[in-house]
Amino acid sequence: MLGAGAALPLVAAGPAAAAGTRPAPRTAADVIVSPAAERQLIRGFGGMNHTVWISDLTPEQRNTAFGNGEGQLGFTVLRIPVHEDRANWSREVATARRAIELGATVIASPWNPPAHMTETFVRGNQTNARRLRHDMYGAYAQHLNDFHQFMRNNGVELYAISVQNEPDYAHDWTWWTSGEMVRFLRENAxxxxxxxxxxxxxxxxxxxxxPILNDAQALANTDILGAHLYGTQFQNFPYPLFRQRGAGKELWMTEVYYPNSSDSADLWPQALDVGEHVHRSLVDAEFQAYVWWYIRRGYGPMRENGTISKRGAGMAHFSKWVRPGHRRIEATAQPAPNVYTSAYKGDGSRLVVVAVNKGDAAVSQRFVLENTTRSSVLSWVTDAGRTLAAQPGPGLSGGSFTAVLPGRSITTYLLQ
Incomplete structure (x- = not known):
């Protein structure tokens, strides 16, 4: 390896080929990791629990979701619903309380206000569209605050509460216009x-x-700009206006499933798409949190039997090692076609690098760390035959290391 003083060992690329000679890994451009070039603060990764629509997580499943041991997802964000019926509020307490005990942050989103606060109207072809009555904005703010107080009284301190889940896709819940949202934020939030x-x-x-970013008072009363990414194209992930106007505000991706809800979460290599989606959400969109829809579902991070799926592994390669309080740092984002890399730093000398190789062929990838004093590398890989499997770490010398990224794989490196 040029410029590093000596050749460095490569990470094993998986079981030996049954016959013949394995092709030499192709070589990608160097990934330059710059710990001094800090980007967004990471708040965490997680998913939704909705006890009215599906059954609650079991005690064991709560530990799998929010614990960070072997066979656990390491999630640090739980999203729960603000039920319109207060009689259902207590249903969300047990999982939320356990998530907090395990170090997670809890947020909440409403689908509908209480029925007496709403009215129907005609919206296009929908004759029974629902909206919040304009004379009920103050009462609705109190409803949200009451939920916050209820959860606090039951041992769950909410990090944040949403005004409305998907106000612009509300055929089955409550519609809001952007003007109505701005008014509520200005006057009531x-x-x-x-x-x-x-x-x-x-x-x-x-x-x-x-309109929220362009209204000073609405923006002042907004703490987190939340977004969902259903069908959002990668080229639309960046948000220049938020970069201009959002100083002091947080940017969270609060719901998605990807690439669909019809296939098994263990379908491979399709599940590897999740790794790229998380990568682009953090690097291109600069979100601070990545929150899946249902935590436990056939297409979700946890199988119905309570074990981690391949899609879940794609998230866990981030969530288990990129912890709340880490910062994303500048790193070469795409050193080769179908290869995506990102880097994060925590307290002290801790660095995390996540590499996604969506190509069929193995890639020999060199990582160059600027101004590093780190001396060891640990790594974990998920591919067709392995899930979050520990593997020998590559040697680190002269501030760089080289590793083989197996074809169709995601690998996390921990440097200390």
């Missing part, structure tokens, strides 16, 4: 006793959130 999330557009529709 300031009375809510925890952080406020808005607008949670279903497809990160910028024309819905732009």
């Amino acid at each position: 300031g009375s809510i006793g925890t952080r406020v999330i808005a607008p949670e557009s279903f497809q990160y529709v910028k024309s819905f959130s732009d």
